[in-house]
Amino acid sequence: MKNLLTILSANPVIPVMVIEQLQHALPLAEALAEGGLTTLEITMRTNNALEALTQIKQHFPHMHVGAGTVLNAEHLQSAHNAGADFLVSPGFTAELLSAAIQKSVNLLPGASTPAEAMQLLDMGFLYQKFFPAEAAGGVAMLKAIAGPMPHIKFCPTGGISQTSAKDYLALNNVVCVGGSWMLNSSDIKNENWQKIKQLAQQARSLK
Numbered sequence: 607m608k609n610l611l612t613i614l615s616a617n618p619v620i621p622v623m624v625i626e627q628l629q630h631a632l633p634l635a636e637a638l639a640e641g642g643l644t645t646l647e648i649t650m651r652t653n654n655a656l657e658a659l660t661q662i663k664q665h666f667p668h669m670h671v672g673a674g675t676v677l678n679a680e681h682l683q684s685a686h687n688a689g690a691d692f693l694v695s696p697g698f699t700a701e702l703l704s705a706a707i708q709k710s711v712n713l714l715p716g717a718s719t720p721a722e723a724m725q726l727l728d729m730g731f732l733y734q735k736f737f738p739a740e741a742a743g744g745v746a747m748l749k750a751i752a753g754p755m756p757h758i759k760f761c762p763t764g765g766i767s768q769t770s771a772k773d774y775l776a777l778n779n780v781v782c783v784g785g786s787w788m789l790n791s792s793d794i795k796n797e798n799w800q801k802i803k804q805l806a807q808q809a810r811s812l813k
């Protein structure tokens with residue numbers, strides 16, 4: 607299994623993808639990859655998510671493809687079976703953490719407070735999703751957490767734009783950010799893959 611740090615540090619930005627139409631999965635992944643973003647998160651919010659994940663992994667085996675919005679052990683198992691390289695959760699439960707540890711999968715659990723970050727650290731999770739980043743205090747909160755817990759590394763996600771991403775990526779405790787600003791729904795609907803590729807290139811150059 608790929609190392610989680612290797613996955614997270616491959617690109618400065620992880621595109622957070624919502625696949626509404628299955629036929630968009632492969633061209634969308636291709637546009638992002640051509641733009642230099644080879645680590646992707648597919649949220650499990652649609653019925654197409656797992657099939658899209660499997661197709662992308664089969665067609666682009668060099669890409670790091672993760673499953674997002676993993677809320678329980680059942681989600682974790684389904685995403686793992688579909689071929690996910692890593693799993694992302696907006697928060698955590700004891701059941702979810704236990705399942706991840708038992709199955710030795712790459713889980714990026716969510717934390718929004720120092721207390722939650724400490725709980726995850728106590729369970730051995732050095733890499734965490736800071737969510738919802740902007741609503742939970744943004745850059746200022748991560749700077750504060752870095753003081754007593756500098757060894758925890760975060761992937762902030764939630765409300766981040768290309769402009770604010772630079773501020774997050776400048777922090778020592780941020781390894782990458784998650785974002786969807788390069789995935790405008792109208793561009794996807796109109797199959798404007800060139801536009802998405804250009805936005806991906808801009809995101810890739812952030813760090």
